Amino acid sequence: MRQTSPAHVLPARSFEELLGGGGDTTTVDALCASERSWRLLVVRAxxxxxxxxxxxxxxxxxxxxxxxxxxxxxxxxxxxxxxxxxxxxxxxxxxxxxxxxxxxxxxxxxxxxxxxxxxxxxxxxxxxxxxxxxxxxxxxxxxxxxxxxxxxxxxxxxxxxxxxxxxxxxxxxxxxxxxxxxxxxxxxxxxxxxxxxxxxxxxxxxxxxxxxxxxxxxxxxxxxxxxxxxxxxLDADGCALLLDDLDPYRTLRAPSVPEPLGSADDRDWRELFAGAWQVLREAGAEEARALARGLAVVVPRPRAERYRPHSASSGDAFGAALASLPDDAEQFAATLVHEFQHNKLSAFMHLFTLYEGGGDRLHYAPWRDDPRPLGGLLQGVYAFHGVAGFWRRRQHPLGRFEFALWRSQTAHALRSIADAEQLTDLGRRLVSELSARLRPWLAEPVDPRCLAAAELATADHRATWRAYHLRPDPRTVRAHAEALAQGTPPPDGPPAPALVPGRPTRGLDTRAVLLRRLLADPEGLTGLRDDPGAVVEGARPEDVALVTGRTDEALDAFRDRIAQGAGDPETWVGLALAARAAGHLAGAPLLAAPELAMALHTGQDPLDLALALTPGGSPVP
Structure with missing residues (x-):
């Protein structure tokens, strides 16, 4: 085997492409070469x-x-x-x-x-x-x-x-x-x-x-x-991947026992990959060629709930994507784009330092239910920048929803870390480049129905995340409680809430999954009124009412749950979303600080309580 060179130097064009989330075949070849040396170093150690x-x-x-x-x-x-x-x-x-x-x-x-x-x-x-x-x-x-x-x-x-x-x-x-x-x-x-x-x-x-x-x-x-x-x-015209269901180290973390697929699953994966490759080529021929050059293995996992695919990658496993059996070829294509973005950034970070330390501070990640450290958020913005670019080229209603959702959420996350102290100069440059390339996408028109669905999903995720993971300062709660009792305006400039990671009882994307089902099949939610949780895990009838536009019904149902003592974060945020859709003034302050409303609630009407809250709330960390 050849001796490794003392250092790897990315061509200037490849360096710039990677900073902006891209990378052609030449760039991917350079990453493959650098990963070879990285691998040899680890094996030598x-x-x-x-x-x-x-x-x-x-x-x-x-x-x-x-x-x-x-x-x-x-x-x-x-x-x-x-x-x-x-x-x-x-x-x-x-x-x-x-x-x-x-x-x-x-x-x-x-x-x-x-x-x-x-x-x-x-x-x-x-x-x-x-x-x-x-x-x-x-x-x-x-x-x-x-x-x-x-x-x-x-x-x-x-x-x-x-x-x-x-x-x-x-x-x-x-x-x-x-x-x-x-x-x-x-x-x-x-x-x-x-x-x-x-x-x-x-x-x-x-x-x-x-x-x-x-x-x-x-x-x-x-x-x-x-x-x-x-x-x-998995063979297609211009791309071939191995479907590894055997290697003890394939699942990217702890060693696991081989789990050979049956012939029916083999056939499903082959058919889905052929369709996914066609979708990738339609979405961008050069990007597809680069992906084919860099990815080598898909690690199959069992099918997940519809519109909730599971996938993963690892900085230790350049060239691999772990994925649940996709719903369809388009979802498979989007998953491959997502995980290949992670692969590229991990290889880039083996060559360059984007942040130092990272500290103990956690951040809001719009694609996760839990708070994430800076390194995880960098990986997320890089991956979802690529995902937004993929969906930008898909013109059907679900594709337009995904584009509108992920351009907004990625832009939000980029803004939130732009001034992070732990970022190196190169890390700031990467955030700046991704933001600049994303900015024109934010102005691109999207069908009003798809845009409204994306805005609902965005507001839902951010507010529910707040309700689970932020705790208002006790002084803030006391001051607001006294103002409520005295009928005076709430205090200005309350201390920011503390981030205390909670444990969501259902996926924060539950209503987004319902929206996806609605956009893909307008009649698909018709039979979900009585037991939507049997089809979408965690969903309730009032969630279906909300996403299908039965606003008054949803508002009453969320209100009743809180009155009965079942006011979990999903219910409070659902109430806020329904109130906003109904034009009620309580919607905005309740979405801005659901954690404060939950801390102050002592049995009064939740909408009256929301009206007394400070408008705006504090930004999500």
Missing amino acids: LLDAAGTAPDGPLPPPADAWRLLVRAGAADPAAAERVLAYPATGVWAAHTLRRLRGSTEDDAPSWVHTGHLHALAASAAIAAGLDFRTTVPVRYGWAVLPGIGAMKVEGAPGGGAAEGGTLAGGTLAGGAPEGGVPGRAAVDDGASGWAAVEDGAPDWAAVEVCGDGDGRLTVAGRAVPGPGWHGLTR
Whole structure:
């Protein structure tokens, strides 16, 4: 493998593109090169730390590194693909933290350090080497990263497997480039197993071997064959990703057991990806090519509630996006854009410092239910800047709603951190560049119905977040209570409320999900009057009344809940939204400071109470 260069320098044009949220294929290639060096540094640190770690039944990690170097000499691209594989970064970072004692899990340390043998085996397979090595087996699975996994029957939960070769192989589902898949077999004789630790059946050992003729023996069964699961490829014209449901480090955080998808799920993912790629190309051909150059893996998760997809990425796993099974191709495309933005910024932050420390201060993040530190908010504004740009090019009602919502929320978040003391000069420049590119979008016309829905969702999220996470100063509450009792005006300039993270009882996006359903299918909420929570988790009949324009009905329902002692933050904010829609003067002050109204309420009419509040409230942190 080549020696790393002492430093990486981004071309000036690429630097400017990334500051503004963009980046073409040349820029992405530069990030990939820098991430290669970053990955090598982490792996080198891991090898140094593992020098004194117990090896269990495995050879020393240095043996695996020598095999990896040998594979790199025979086929440099093979070793590079293994090192660049996203889960490799998660493995290296997690194992290094484990060796340094900063994290824990249930596996012996040799299982983690021994994963390097599996990585080396994958590289050797791809390079067509004749080799022997030993790889760990955890919970009955022997995994070859980027290729597939064998369910090892008869193992007392897991162990180690000695692996051989698939001549001419590739890291794409186990099929060699231009050839027939190699074969594998496993020796399932009783003598092949050896317990590693008494009372630890999940970590055992099994002997496995191979030759240089394309045969891999893993206890007597062929690959592909019973017990073998290869990775699915998501192919489209101009883009190919691996769908990794097997790697123990694929889920970006704690190690996990392989969860092979069924054939129906495989088919769904392939069909959705083909449609998503077409949507991405329509939204921007150059951006799509850059995404295809940078993303390598999608980690599949089960389908989430409709319009509530789950996705994630990690700075340790450049090139990966974890995603729940999408509702449709367009949602999949938006998710890939979102997570690729995170990937780009994480790589950029490996090269440059955008903030220092960050302190203990938390901020309002318009896409989260919880307060976030500065670093998390920077990641969020970068990702949702890209999401807003994606939806800007989609012209149907739901697309216009998403564009109006995310341009507004992203602009709000950028304004909130523009003067953050922890930002470096470069961090301020990034915030400024994103703001400048977003500014013209704020003036673009949006259909009034879609715009009104986005404004409702925006006001709902901000106010409900306030009600859960801000606590008014006790002096403010006392002064307002005295003013109410005496019938005098409330005091001016009250101290700002304190941020005390709360625990929302439902998603702050609940009414936004109802709005999405309404825009996508105007008749879709017709049957939700009695039990909307059965369709949208957390939704109540009064929420449906609010978003469908039955304002008086919603106002009465929210008011009644508060009178009955069920005045949670969602109800108070729902009352404020309904009051505003009805033209009631109480709507604005109640939206501005719902936390103050909740602290002052002692049974009086909530609308009368709201009228007595100081207009405007304090800004969301």
